[in-house]
C-alpha cells in the first residue's frame with residue numbers, strides 16, 4: 618500500500634543527535650508510524666533508543682534532521698503536540714510519600730480533559746492499590762502507575778520507554794493486552810523494549826537500532842524472514858549423521874551434531890521437515906525430541922547485532938517502511 622494513503626502520525630527524517638562531548642548517539646535515522654500502529658524500537662544497550670524517543674517527545678532538539686508528531690514539531694510547537702500525547706519515561710520520579718490515588722489526582726490536575734483517575738488506575742491493575750504510598754509499591758507496580766499517568770489525558774499518541782521492565786510474566790501480559798486494546802481503539806504507540814518477544818507479539822512494525830543507525834526494519838515477520846528455520850531431533854542408537862539423505866538435497870543450509878542431537882538449519886522448513894519425516898518412515902525410525910521452528914526475532918536480532926558490529930562500512934540511512 619502506498620505510504621501516502623496513511624496518516625503518518627510520527628515522521629522521522631534523517632534524524633541526528635550529537636551530545637555535548639561530540640558523541641553521535643543518533644546517526645541519521647528515518648522511519649514513520651501510522652495511526653493506530655504499534656511501532657517498536659529495539660536495540661542493543663546504548664543503541665540510541667532513548668536518545669531518539671526524547672527527540673520525539675520534544676525533550677531535546679535534534680542536531681540534524683526532522684521530527685513531526687501529529688504534523689507538528691514536538692519541541693517548537695509543544696503546545697500543539699503535548700496535550701495529545703502520553704509519555705511513559707523509564708523513571709517516573711514521583712514524590713514517594715504520596716499515595717497512588719494522590720499521585721494520579723496531582724497529575725490529572727496538569728492534564729486537560731483528564732480521564733477519571735479511578736478508571737485509569739483500574740485499567741492498569743492498580744484499582745486495589747490506590748491508598749498505598751508510592752514508596753511502598755513494587756517496581757512492577759510503579760511501572761503500572763507510570764503507564765496510568767501516561768494514559769490520563771486519553772492520548773492519541775503514546776510513547777512507552779521500556780514499559781514492562783520489572784513486571785512479572787502476568788503483569789507483562791496484562792500490559793500487552795492493554796497496549797493492544799489501545800491500538801485497536803486508534804491510539805498510536807511507539808515503544809522501546811529489550812524484550813524481543815514483546816516486540817514480536819505486540820509490534821505491527823519495528824526497527825532495530827545499532828550504534829545510532831537502523832540496522833533492520835519492517836514487520837516482525839519481515840525482519841525474521843531472512844533467518845533460517847531450525848529443526849532438531851535425536852538420532853536413534855546405531856544411526857549417524859551420514860545415514861541421513863544428503864543434507865543439501867533436504868534443503869539444509871547448515872547443521873551441527875552434539876552427541877546424538879542433530880540441529881539443522883533451512884530456509885525451506887516445510888520441504889526439509891517433510892523429507893526428513895519421509896526418510897524416518899522409510900527407515901522405520903522414531904525421531905525423539907523432534908522440534909521444528911521458524912526463526913525468532915531473537916535470532917534475527919542477535920545476527921543483526923553481530924553483523925552490524927563487524928561491518929566495516931556504516932549502512933546508508935534509508936526509509937524503512939513495511
Ligand SMILES: Nc1ncnc2c1ncn2[C@@H]1O[C@H](COP(=O)(O)OP(=O)(O)OP(=O)(O)O)[C@@H](O)[C@H]1O
Nearest residue numbers: 636637640642660661662663664665666667668669
Ligand atoms: N547526556 C549524554 N551525554 C553524552 N552521551 C550520552 C548522553 N546520554 C546518552 N549518551 C550516550 O548515547 C548513547 C545512546 O544512549 P541511549 O540511552 O539513547 O541508548 P539506549 O538505546 O536507550 O540504551 P539502553 O538500552 O541501554 O537504555 C550511549 O552510548 C550513551 O552512553
